[in-house]
Amino acid sequence: MHAPDRPVEPAPADPVIVVHGGAWDIPQRWREEAAGVCRAAAALGRRLLVDGADAIDAVCAAIRHMEDAPVLDAGIGAAPDAFGDFSLDASLMRGSDRACGAVARLPPTRHPIDLARAVLEHSPHVMLAGPEALAWGAEHGVMPCPAADLALPPAYRDPPPYLDGGDTVGAVALDRRGALVAGTSTGGVPGRHPARVGDSPLIGCGTYCDPRGGAGSTGKGEAIIRMTLARAAVDAIGAGADPTAACKACVVDMLRLTGGRGGLIALDARGRVGLWHTTPAMAWAVADGTGVRGHWRVIGRGLDRGPS
Ligand code: ASP
DSSP: OOOOOOOOOOOOOOOEEEEEEEEEOOOHHHHHHHHHHHHHHHHHHHHHHHTTOOHHHHHHHHHHHHHTOTTSSSSTTOOOOTTSOOOEEEEEEETTTOOEEEEEEEOSBSOHHHHHHHHHHHOSSSEEESHHHHHHHGGGTOOBOOGGGGSOOGGGOSSOTTTTSOOOEEEEEEOTTSOEEEEEEEOOOTTOOTTOOOSTTSBTTTEEEETTEEEEEEEOHHHHHHHTHHHHHHHHHHTTOOHHHHHHHHHHHHHHHHOOOEEEEEEETTOOEEEEESSSEEEEEEEETTEEEEESSOTTSOOOOOOO
C-alpha cells in the first residue's frame, strides 16, 4: 500500500546568523566588550532561529540587542553629529521577495530597526526620513525617547567607543525554511554634517538581500555608497564566489578604487558565512550548528590592507 501523497517540503536548513558591531579602529579598551556584545547578539538570534523563528525576527532581535549596548554606535551610544544631536538610520531587507524597509535621520528613539521593520511590513514606501518618519512609527508602536536616553553612560566617555568612526551594527540570518534577511542600524559617524545621510539606510549600500545571499556593510559610508557595497557582495556570491572571498574582493576593491576602508558580513543561501575588513578592527560574531564564535577582528586570515 502506498502512503498518501504529501507535498514535498524542503529539508530544513541549519539556521545561521552573522553579526557585526562596526569596522573601524575600535579603541583598544572597547574591543573585547564590542566582540562580547556581538557574540551575545548572535547567540540570541540563533536561539530564536532554532526555535523556528523567521530570519526577520532573529535579525531584529540581534540588532535590538546591539542597539542597547553603549559600546556600539546604534541606539544607546549613538555618535552625535557636529551640532551634538543624534540622528539615527536603519534598514532591513528580506531576500525571498526583496521587501525592504529603511529609515534615515530619525530623532532619538531606542530601536531604529523596529521602525525599519514597520516600514517593510506596513508602508507602501521603502524609505522614510526625518521626524515625520518617527511620527508615523507611533502608529506601529515605535516611540521617540529623550536624547539623554541615547547618551553614553559616563563610564564609556573616555575614550568614547566611536572615537575613530562609528560602530554601526548589522546582522544577516538564514532561518530553518531557508529564508535570508539582512539588517543594519547606526547612529552615524561622529561629528558628521547634521544633514548627512550615510550608507546604512541605503538599500544596496549598507544592506542588501535577495534569494542568492544577504550582506551588511560597515566603515566609510561615502565609499560604501560609491561601491553599492552590499549589493556588490551579493552579486559576487551569485556569480559563484565563496562568501568570504566575495567580502574580501569587495572591500579590497573599495579601498583600491575609492581609498575608503570598511568591512562586510555575508551569508549565502546554503548558510556559508563571509567576513572581511580592511580596517584595523571589526567586531563580529557567528552562531551556527557548531556554536558561537566572534572577535574584534577577523582571526586567522590576517588583514588585507590593500595598497598603501
Ligand atoms: N557606515 C557607517 C556610516 O558611514 C558607519 C559605520 O559603519 O560604522 O554612517
